Amino acid sequence: MTDPYKTLGVARHGTAAEIRSRYLDLVRQYPPERDAERFAEIRAAYDELRDPTVRMQSLLFNFDSADSIAELAVEVKERLRTARIPTKTLLSLAKP
Amino acid sequence: MSQKTKKHGKQPSATDLFQSAQRAMEKQDFKEALKSAKLCYRQDQAHDHRQMLERAWLARGMQLAHCGLADEAQAVARELLELGVSEPTVERNLPNLLLAVGLYDHAAGRGKLLPAVGEPDARFLANAADRAVVDPTTAPASLSGIRQGAENVRLALDALHAGEESAAALMIVNISRQSPFADWKFFVRGLAAYYRDDPETMRGNWDRLDPERIGFRIAASLRRLADPASATTPECEEFRQAVRILEKDILGGPIVWYLESLQRSLLDDRWREAIYGVRRWKKDFETAVPSMSGRLDRLFYQHVLSKFSPQRLEELATAIDPPSWDLNWNRARAIVWEQADGPNFTEGENSIHKSEYYWREYIKDLAEISEFSVADRTLAEAMIWLRIGGNLAAETLHAKSGWGDRYFDDDCDCEDCTRERAAAAARASAPTPAESETPQDRARAIEALDRAIAAAPTYAPAYRRLAKAHLDWNQRDAAADVYRSMLHHVPNELEAILFLFKHSLPRDAAAARDYAIEARRIKPASDDVLDMLARGRMAAARAMALQGRFDEARAELAAIQAAGRGPEIPACDATAHAAMIAFKSGDESAGREAVARTLKESDDSADALLCLAIEAVRYDLPNQLEGVRNELFTRWSSSLSKHRGKAIGLMARRMLGILKDEVEFSEKENYLDRVLAYIRAATGIRWTDEDLRDACRLLFHVHSDDKFIDCRESLSKLADSGRKKFPQEPYFHIVRGDLEMERGPRACNRILARKCYTAAKVAAGKSTRPDAQGFLETVQKRLEILGVPGLLSSMFPFGGGSGFDMDPSNDSSQRARTKQMLELIRTECEALGLDTEKMIERIKSKFDIPEVDER
The missing domain is CATH 1.25.40 (Serine Threonine Protein Phosphatase 5, Tetratricopeptide repeat)
Structure with a gap:
């Protein structure tokens, strides 16, 4: 089962308003007529999180994390990838 | 030299x-x-x-x-x-x-x-150009153009760093194809594409780079960084080195290396090393990637919770800041202690009590959590009280109940039972919930669950848990009170209505009927609810008739007629009630007419007569109608002379309903005995799977009662018959397996039990019936019990850990024990003058003992 927080891309302790706002953003990004499968995923995740009881249950008693250190490492590399590299650093990559 | x-x-x-x-x-x-x-x-x-x-x-x-x-x-x-x-x-x-x-x-x-x-050749010039780009001071003045070309390339790279792609393009526009800087032209263009995330252009340019040139080496690392998925070779040291250089210059430290080290430490469960790493690199994370620092803390927080180690948690608490939703670490401590093995608890305390303490502290912390709205806090408080109450209520129950420890014989002195008793004693020496329960546990559980309800009166799970706790403690009236309170705050809760219906049926028929009406309102399309309503109305009609309110009683029956009845209620039931009301009201001829109608409407006269005979008792027909009562009983008894599968099925279902509803009336035992005797005497019957299943269900319901000990053998036979005739029906396999398991470790044919459950699993897997999933879960649990080492396995002279498919001839000790057992039987048979070989064959066949060399 997919993690609804991950599907919506919101923090585990995000507020109801943040969750709703993020959901609407995603729906604009993936409308059902363009990507029905993705939309269904987003909708299911939102349905799960908008139920305050389900959300609170997860916040209080769930300790599984969809995040991982490997994912952090990937993100750091992505950050490096998108960074503008100073000339000196760039040329130093050629050093044996 | x-x-x-x-x-x-x-x-x-x-x-x-x-x-x-x-x-x-x-x-x-x-x-x-x-x-x-x-x-x-x-x-x-x-x-x-x-x-x-x-x-x-x-x-x-x-x-x-x-x-x-x-x-x-x-x-x-x-x-x-x-x-x-x-x-x-x-x-x-x-x-x-x-x-x-x-x-x-x-x-x-x-x-x-x-x-x-x-004159210098092209390779030399290319080399000179590369050196001049990397270090302009090495550009020889004697080589015209090298110094200026290198300067232009560097300016282009600077422009790209500043995000000025067009300026960069201008700097390299005049580099010709023959120029030693032509390679750098492709590199700069590829780099511009890399920055604007245009992999196609990037590849188009960088694919043209000379592998001997410096640009190619730089591009190789960047390409891997841009698209790690496309890399065909594992990460080489050169790439790692490049990442380290970039991290150092862009992020300020080797963050990826730190992360990989932490991940390795956690995967290898080197906790101390991981904590040391977090402490040491925390500042670097915060500086390099502030948002990730929080995520890393959270990951460690979640990790430590999943390990249930209070010690690790305390170590983590000294290394990172608490998360914003657990400012004093109380939530983490509560979760960890719920599952932790307590090393040194004071008397009357266990890990659940520790956890309770921290949950209570966390409730106090809720006010400080800024992410929670007022409504969130209220709900959180109710949920935590529910958690506390649920844990405490579970603690009051014996963990040993269920299948787990039923399979060894307390009086047996054999080696296996002795070993199993010792293992159980060892398990019991740990603070089991049953032992650790203090007298206050129930009170504390109720208090916590009451507080959950008080915090959020519309939060249904709190009521459910409290009701369940009362049911677990055999306090059905208290559970009913909880459900009533639940319905007051959470109307339309079908679960509460169903419980209250069942609870009221033998006590207050009118109330039961009202609950059924309410259920029908909520779930109008349900056949089960329609059945329930019919049962409620019939019970209400009986109660009214007993009070002399015959018109109201008839109105209830008329309502059944109008609304219809579910498939589980036989057609004759309502007519039987009509007959009794007529008799009770003094209209004997109408009563007799209704009796005739009842028999006509029924699928089987024996079941209809049983219904009439029982209702005659329950309606308490007056003395002057004793003849009617006796007549109905006599006619029913006579109808039992011939055995029919339909009659057995219907009567078994009726008696099982009476037992389950806890209905009491005089001569109930007599009726039950007769029905059971009728089932036991049944031979050569043409069964339908449904009738046979109903017969087995009744026998299974009563077989553990000492009064009905004779039913066990009949049940076993019927289950065997069901397995043979209806192999696609999982129920018969499960019943047979359960009967085998109940014989205990010495007598249980573990091989047969496993065979039955495996057949049930196959049958349930193929079945499309709605209850197939339930069967599958049951079977899975049973098979797990059979597979637990030290429980049933290794308890039998011919049984190992791997079940019916194991080969005992592989195990010399098992073989020896089987041999000993057969020798003992042989000696005893000879002493008793029995046919030894025949007896041995029968035992081998009955208990599925594999062939062993007895010599």
């Missing part, structure tokens, strides 16, 4: 030294080669010795330059220049060495080089 030469004090010959230099060159040991070549040339200045020396000078010089030892490389190059160059390959490569060590202009100026080497 070799050891051998030293020992004998001989100088090596020039030929030896030449060969030694050659070998060293082949091994790329240029230092040794140069040494040998120098000695060789000193002894004999032959032409080939000189050429060897030149080659050694050049190779050593290039090696030193490559290693960044500029001064040493320059010294070597100067000595070579002093010697002069005659060897053609050395002549060709000398400019590269001079360029690398910064002596190109110097040599050119002195006129020592140019006459010898002629």
Whole structure:
């Protein structure tokens, strides 16, 4: 089962308003007529999180994390990838 | 100089030294080669010795330059220049060495080089261009255009760094295809595409780079970073080095390396090392990637919770800040202690009590959590009280109940049972919930669950848990009170209505009917609810008739007629009630007419007569109608002379309903005995699977009661018959397996039990019935019990851990024990004068004992 927080891309302790706002953003990004499968995923995740009881249950008693250190490492590399590299650093990559 | 030469004090010959230099060159040991070549040339200045020396000078010089030892490389190059160059390959490569060590202009100026080497070739110029781009100070002034070209390339790279792509393009626009900087043109264009995330253009340009050039090397690392998925080879050291350089210059530290180290530590469960890493690198994370620092903390927080180790949690608490939703670590402590094995608890305390303490503290913390709204806090409080109450209520129950420990014999002195008792005693020595329960636990559980309800009166799970706790403690009335309260705050809760219906049915028929009406309102399309309503109305009609309110009673039956009844209620039931109401109201002829109608409407007369006979008792017909009562009973008894599967099925279902609803009436035992006797005496019946299943269900319901001990054998036979006739029906396999398991470890045929459950699993897997999933879960649990080492496995002389498919002939001790057992049986049979071999065969066949060599 997919993690609804991950599907919506919101923090585990995000507020109801943040969750709703993020959901609407995603729906604009993936409308059902363009990507029905993705939309269904987003909708299911939102349905799960908008139920305050389900959300609170997860916040209080769930300790599984969809995040991982490997994912952090990937993100750091992505950050490096998108960074503008100073000339000196760039040329130093050629050093044996 | 070799050891051998030293020992004998001989100088090596020039030929030896030449060969030694050659070998060293082949091994790329240029230092040794140069040494040998120098000695060789000193002894004999032959032409080939000189050429060897030149080659050694050049190779050593290039090696030193490559290693960044500029001064040493320059010294070597100067000595070579002093010697002069005659060897053609050395002549060709000398400019590269001079360029690398910064002596190109110097040599050119002195006129020592140019006459010898002629015009520089393209490879040399490319090399010079690369060096000039990387370090403009090495660009030889004597090579026109190199210095300016390198400057333009660097300006283009600077422009790209500043995000000015068009300015970068202008800087390289004039580089021609023949220019030594043409490679850099492709590199700059590829880099611009890399920055704007245009992989196609990036690849188009970088694919054209010369693998011998510096641009190619830089591009290789960036390409891997841009698209790690497309990499065909594992990460090489060169790439890791490049990532480290980028991290250092862009992020300020080797963050990826830190993360990978932490991940390795956690995966290998080296907790101390991981905590040390977090402490040490925390600042670097915060500086480099502030958002990720929080995520890393959270990951460690979640990790430690999943390990249920209070000690690790306390260590983590000293290394990172608490998360914003657990400011005092109380939530984490509560979760960890819920599952932790307590090392040193004070008397009457266990991990659940510790956890309770921290949950209570966390409730106090809720007010400080800024992410929670007021409604969130209220809900959170209710949920935590529910958690506390649920945990405490569970603690009050015996963990041993269920299948787990039922399979060993307390009175048996055999080795297996003794071992199992010892294992159970060891398990019991741990603070089991049952032992650790304090007298206050129930009260505390109720208090916590009451507080959950008080915090959020519409939060249904709190009511459910409290009701369940009362049911677990056999406090059905208290559970009913909880459900009533639940319905007050959470109307339309079908679960509460169903419970209250069932609870009220034998006590307050009118209330039961009202609950059924409410259920029907909520779930109008349900057949089960329709059945429930019919049962409620019939019970209400009976209660009214008993009070002399005959018209109201008839109205209830009329309502059943109007609304219809579910499939589970036989058609004759309502008519039987009508008959009793007629008798009770003094209209005997109408009563008899209704009896005739009841028999006509029924699927089987025996079941209809049973219904009439029981209702005659329950309606408490007056004395003057005793004849009717006796007549109905006699007619029912007579109808039992012939055995029919339909009659058995219907009567079994009726009696099971009466038992489950806890209905009490005089002579109930008598009726039950007769029905059971009727089932037990049934032989040669043509069964339908439904009737046979109903018969088995009734027998299964009563078989554990000592009063009905005879039913066990009948149940076993019927279940076997069901397995044979209806192998696709999982129920019969499960019943047979359960019966086998209940025999205990010594008598249980574990192989047969496993065979039954496996057949049930297959049948349930193929079944499309709605209850198939329930069967599958049941079977899975049973098979797990059979597979638990030390529980049932290894308890039998011919049973191992792997079930019916194991081969006992592989295990000599099992074989020996089986042999002993058979010998014992043989001796006993002979002493009793029985047919020994026949008996042995029967035992082997009955208990599925595999063939062993008894000799």
